[in-house]
Amino acid sequence: MSLVQTLHFSKDANASEIMAHPDSFRLRYFQIFTLGQTCRDMLAFAGAKWEDTYPSDWMAEKTTTPFECLPILYIRKDNKELMISECTPIEHYLARQLGFLGKNQYEETLIMSFHSSSSSLLSTFGNFVVWNQPEVRDKCYNYFKQSLLTRWITNHEMHLVDNGSNGHYITLADIKTANVIEIFICQPDGNELAIQFQNSPALWKVYETVTKHPLLADWRSCESFKKLEQNTKLCYKDPRAYVRRPRVVAN
């Protein structure tokens, strides 16, 4: 297999051809939910041929990635492997490729708007709470729960009611929203947050529609998923744990 360098983006003139007709995918992300789970769910749901891989020594690997961060997606076709980087473009590509992006431009834009709102909530949680200075983390978490999270729940509930409270159809937006809820349930006070989500029945229905879909429920029952969930639960207490500790490469 002709491997592209990971640090630099490919200049292969056939890159778009590889993207349009891939044989298989290889995701590289840490062994937690956070920015990897929506790709994993789409790949699992679509029945794609894919591998879930984790860095064994992130500090050594970090400077070999385009922006010193993960996720990265490797797209394989014949004897070639193309690398793309950054969570939202990867999710947008997979959603388009695997059929989670709606039927027309307006639907795509609506899906990406909901996706953006849910992704932003998660990145605000990361920057303002999880990775904040230790002396203000709990204060920020309380503010986040009372203000930003509550507002997000109210707004999404309203739009889902507008859409007939039907648990939506499975799109990138639904999977991202379900993943974000799943991540919050892994946090301290996760049980209380779960009740808050359940009190918005249209929102909770999206969560249940995604996570109880037979293909995604099946993937949620496997050991590798449970390990991701377990690691995600440890993140609040020690956000650097999954970076600092060398871990076994899964694939």
Add this chain to the structure above:
Amino acid sequence: MSLVQTLHFSKDANASEIMAHPDSFRLRYFQIFTLGQTCRDMLAFAGAKWEDTYPSDWMAEKTTTPFECLPILYIRKDNKELMISECTPIEHYLARQLGFLGKNQYEETLIMSFHSSSSSLLSTFGNFVVWNQPEVRDKCYNYFKQSLLTRWITNHEMHLVDNGSNGHYITLADIKTANVIEIFICQPDGNELAIQFQNSPALWKVYETVTKHPLLADWRSCESFKKLEQNTKLCYKDPRAYVRRPRVVAN
């Protein structure tokens, strides 16, 4: 004109048709750079028919928007006006519509990757520095400058050198990157940051290529742009100022 409700998304069956063949645009955002400037630059560069509008009383207007936040873009065609929400989907739509999204799927994905890296830097700055608890803001700003900003500069410089240090061609990624640099130059220590950017000549060339392009230089010389710049400079000291103070609607 048949105005759609702003709070709820439209169910107009012709929404995609309006998006594909717009007559004009109306942007709604605060009177600062932050999440409005990339749209403004694309619209100015493309010579589109557009209006730049600001809320006069944001606290009253807030709950009439889909996610209680701005920007929102109104897309006008004939007697109809369609609303779309969230910064990245709006920028992606305008980039596609106005020709800033590359020639093929791989170029689009690369452009959106650079865009994502630059947007994330800005949102991290917002959540981790500007909107953080007062007692840790300066400490966080120092960490941000030494670590995250420096890493972003190094990585982008490398990719721009890969691309021939040509100041790139004008795409969504270039405009977003130039805007992010422009915003950092408005911060405390902005002069020092400017020198840091200048020391990465391929990156600085992108900034100069965008901001000195005749169409964008022209827009930068007008009074309304200068007011945006002035307000952006006040944000670090008092991030809530542009929300709290009622302001005159520009259009």
